[in-house]
Structures are given as C-alpha cells and as structure tokens.
Amino acid sequence: MTRFGATARRDAWWLQPLVVFLGLGAFVVYATWAALQGKHYHFGPYLSPFYSPEVFGDAGRSWFGPEPHWWPAWLPWSPALFILWAPGGFRLTCYYYRGAYYKAFWADPPACAVGEPRARYLGERSFPLILQNAHRYFLYLALPFIGFLSIDVWRALWFPAATGGTTLGIGVGTLVLAMNVVLLGGYTLGCHSLRHLVGGSLDRLAGRPVRSACYTCVGFLNRRHMMWAWMSLGWVAFSDLYVRLCATGVWTDWRIL
Amino acid sequence: MSATATFRIWRGDTAGGRFQDYTTPVAAGMVVLDAVHRIQAEQANDLAVRWNCKAGRCGSCSAEVNGMPKLMCMTRLDELPLERPVTIEPMQAFPIVKDLVTDVSWNFAVKRRIAPFRPRPPDAPDGTWRMAQADVDRVMEFRKCIECFLCQDVCHVLRDHQRHTEFIGPRYFVHAAALEMHPLDVEDRTEALRREHAIGLCNITKCCTKVCPEQITITDNAIIPLKERVADKAYDPIRAILRMLGA
Ligand code: SF4
Ligand code: SF4
Ligand code: FES
Ligand code: FES
Numbered sequence: 001m002t003r004f005g006a007t008a009r010r011d012a013w014w015l016q017p018l019v020v021f022l023g024l025g026a027f028v029v030y031a032t033w034a035a036l037q038g039k040h041y042h043f044g045p046y047l048s049p050f051y052s053p054e055v056f057g058d059a060g061r062s063w064f065g066p067e068p069h070w071w072p073a074w075l076p077w078s079p080a081l082f083i084l085w086a087p088g089g090f091r092l093t094c095y096y097y098r099g100a101y102y103k104a105f106w107a108d109p110p111a112c113a114v115g116e117p118r119a120r121y122l123g124e125r126s127f128p129l130i131l132q133n134a135h136r137y138f139l140y141l142a143l144p145f146i147g148f149l150s151i152d153v154w155r156a157l158w159f160p161a162a163t164g165g166t167t168l169g170i171g172v173g174t175l176v177l178a179m180n181v182v183l184l185g186g187y188t189l190g191c192h193s194l195r196h197l198v199g200g201s202l203d204r205l206a207g208r209p210v211r212s213a214c215y216t217c218v219g220f221l222n223r224r225h226m227m228w229a230w231m232s233l234g235w236v237a238f239s240d241l242y243v244r245l246c247a248t249g250v251w252t253d254w255r256i257l
Numbered sequence: 258m259s260a261t262a263t264f265r266i267w268r269g270d271t272a273g274g275r276f277q278d279y280t281t282p283v284a285a286g287m288v289v290l291d292a293v294h295r296i297q298a299e300q301a302n303d304l305a306v307r308w309n310c311k312a313g314r315c316g317s318c319s320a321e322v323n324g325m326p327k328l329m330c331m332t333r334l335d336e337l338p339l340e341r342p343v344t345i346e347p348m349q350a351f352p353i354v355k356d357l358v359t360d361v362s363w364n365f366a367v368k369r370r371i372a373p374f375r376p377r378p379p380d381a382p383d384g385t386w387r388m389a390q391a392d393v394d395r396v397m398e399f400r401k402c403i404e405c406f407l408c409q410d411v412c413h414v415l416r417d418h419q420r421h422t423e424f425i426g427p428r429y430f431v432h433a434a435a436l437e438m439h440p441l442d443v444e445d446r447t448e449a450l451r452r453e454h455a456i457g458l459c460n461i462t463k464c465c466t467k468v469c470p471e472q473i474t475i476t477d478n479a480i481i482p483l484k485e486r487v488a489d490k491a492y493d494p495i496r497a498i499l500r501m502l503g504a
Contacts, residue, residue: 002349002417008321008323008324008344009323009324009325010324011323095481098460098461099460099461099463102460102461108413108460108462109413109417109462109464112325112411112467112468113321113324113325113416115417116413116417121417121418121458123455123457123459124458124459125455125458126457130457130492133488133492133493136485136493192477192481192485193485196482196486200485201485201486203437203438203439203442204389204392204440205392206389206392207389212391222477223477
C-alpha cells in the first residue's frame, strides 16, 4: 500500500479527475436546484427535459392533472421529482460514470498508478456497490424517455397562432430540445447493458441479421460512450436553462420559422 | 534533443534498494531500452533488465518509466521530458528479483486457474467446425495480448490493494473473455468469474486499457461484457425468473 498521492508520474495526473469532479459536481448542483424549483420549467411549446414527462403539473400536458393533494408539505412541490430519479439512476450506475466518479470523488484510485488514501477496498463485489448491477433496469427505465423527449420536440414545433389554434414553426428552443434528444439518444443507445442485451450476450451472431445489426450500431455508439455521456449531460442542463431563462423573461426565444 | 540525459534507475533486490542516477549520451530515435542497454554496457554491467525482441512483441521489457507502466523498447526518448532525470523502476505489483526484473510467475499460476477452451462437438463428420468470420472477429482483439502484464501492474486492485490471491487481474479477464465469447467454446465461466476470479473487485476505472501496448480495449470490450454476463446469472431477478420458466 502506497501513500495517498504517491506517484513517480510527471504529468498533470490530477487534471482529469479534477475536471470530472468539477463537471459532475456542477451538474449535480444545477440539476438539484433546477429540479426543486417546481416552476419556470415550460415556456410556450417548450418543456424542460428535467420535467418531462409531466406526470403531475401545470404545463398543460400533465398526465394526471395538477399538483396532487397528497404531496407532503415538507417537500417543495416539483413535478421533476416524479421522474428525475430514473435518468439520474441511469447515469449514476452507468459504467462510464462509475469509473469516472470512483476516481474523481472517491480517489479509488485518484489516477492511474497514483497511491490511494484508504487501505480498505470492497470494489463492486459487496454492498453497496454491488447494486450497480441494477444498471440494466435503469436502462429499461431510461429508454422510454427518448420517446417522451421526442414527443416534446414534436410539440415544440407547434406555436400558438394569432387566430387561435397552433401553427407549425421552429424556434431556437425547438432546436435546443431536438439536439437534446439526439445527444441523449447517442448516450442511451450506446449503453454497455444495451450492447449486451441486443447481442453481446451471445457468442454467435452470424445468422441473426437483426441482432447483428443492432449489436453493430450499439457498438458504434458505445465506442464513444464517454463523449456522448458528457455532451448529453451538458446539453440536458443547458436545455433546462434555456427554457428557464425564456420562462423567466431573461432570454427571448427567437423564432426561426 | 539534448546530447545527454540522466536516467534515475532503481537498483536493488529483495533486501531493498535505491535509485541511482546515470548520465548517458542520447540520440534521435532512441528508446528507453537503448539507454538502459548503454548504461548497462558502459557504466553498470551488473544492471539486471529483462528484454528480448526490442519490437514490442515479447512483452518482457515492462517497467515503470516516469511512473507509468510502459514497454521500455516502445517508449521513445523524444516522448519524455529529458531536462529532468527519467525514472525507471521495476513493476510495483510483482515481487522484485533484481533491479528492473520482477517475478511475474504469479500470472502464469493464475492462468492455470481459468477453465480452458472446451469446444462443442465437431460440426462436420470429418471432425472440423464451422465458424463465421464476424463471430471470430470479436475475440481477435483479445488474442493480441503479449502478456507484458503492464495492465496487471497498473491495476489498483493488485498494485495498491495486493489482492493477488483473490483477483485475477485485467490480463486474465481478457483471457477469460477470449474463451468465454469464442463461438465454439461451451464452457461456462461466469460463476467462477464472480467467485474465484472476483471480477466484482474491478471498479472499471480503465487504467488497464490506458497502459495496454496492444491497445486492447480491456475494460469496455472484455471486462464490462463479462460483468454483464455475470449479472445475467447472479444479479438479475427478471432473468432468473425467465430462466426458471425455460425462456
Ligand atoms: S478497469 Fe478494473 S481491471 Fe482495469 S485497472 Fe481498473 S480496476 Fe483494474
Ligand atoms: S492485455 Fe495488454 S497490457 Fe495486459 S498483458 Fe496483454 S498486452 Fe499487456
Ligand atoms: S453504460 Fe453508460 S449508460 Fe449504460
Ligand atoms: S523487448 Fe520485447 S516487448 Fe520490449
């Protein structure tokens, strides 16, 4: 067992974990704040991805109506709390993020070939980290979100018309939400558990053209899983921020069409 | 490139040791192993160093250069900052023999613990099999391994936590993956991977992938798919029910 931080490395080995720490930390802080606001999450035809699908709420597309009467008084009312745990759990148990936050937040190890702070080590073999094996279940929960968010993009194409009803249009917000679906799709469909599910679990894919094709496609996205993870993470927060700024009047959405 | 460079080489044996500085002429195109050979020839005849092919093929010249596990024969001096002494140490995860030479025999013992290749009965009456190229392609990557053990050296489960008795290490997950995913193999190693080989100790931090001189995508293509197979058998209640129902 070497001392914490002991290494003969000469390069800036601390830089990568630091960037991960700041990036993930900033996201968690912003997402928690945004999820607890409970307002300013929709603007015109746009709905923030942190609040989609709207199970309860007042954005006008809620499944079960406005705030339920049984909502506990001690908890700030926010429709995001109904759904955000699912994509949150998906990211938390993602193989890429796991490796990244074990390093950046838990120094296990701080970086490759750099000494660790603790002698005790359990890995993912015992409680609590053995629960990371539930990642595939979070995948099943995360997949429908691509559908929900795609529907949101479709709805973001229909703006209220002066004559009443709606008219087809494209605003900057529409593009922001569309980009969000693309990046989230690239991330979710490149998941290791999905790769296993569509074909990785088999030793022989020849003679199974559909599964072969799926395995190839998921594998293609999986090769850049880290990139998709960061781009989609940043963009989903930006999408919320965009809708929030429009809703609070800080920013004016620009109609392109 | 400066005309000389200083190499801070670990000298010692099981009884202990220390770093010693050697300054030697360097020229364009040299690799770390060239410098070590030059020092061995001109200044330290008793310097122990293991090498063989000087071409990144045999996997014997593994060491730690400026703190990172590397093949000395594939580490060019022009990749290194030569203003300061270049440290060269033996691999930390294995017992020292002398100077830069470590005893890597633990690895060979580990390999014997992994269930060997067991093909299905032959496909044709003449005792041969049929495989699709696409199915073999997947395991080809794993067969590039040159057993340099740099991945074992960098893996914190072995390096920092010394779990050699329980954990087989990334090299042997690559080996197990090559067998387990082989289109002809019918052996099931998942339970052994979970228990005796302790795949759960790997926390997918990818240092093994980073140092592999053969660029094998160890974590993403070998370890994670094996973890998924282990999860199928041991950690997935829905799969367990489906199995019980014979699906
Ligand atoms: S990914 Fe796993 S096997 Fe590879 S170095 Fe990290 S802990 Fe070790
Ligand atoms: S997997 Fe790569 S790093 Fe590990 S022993 Fe084989 S060639 Fe070396
Ligand atoms: S592995 Fe990253 S989302 Fe599943
Ligand atoms: S001497 Fe053979 S790999 Fe370096």
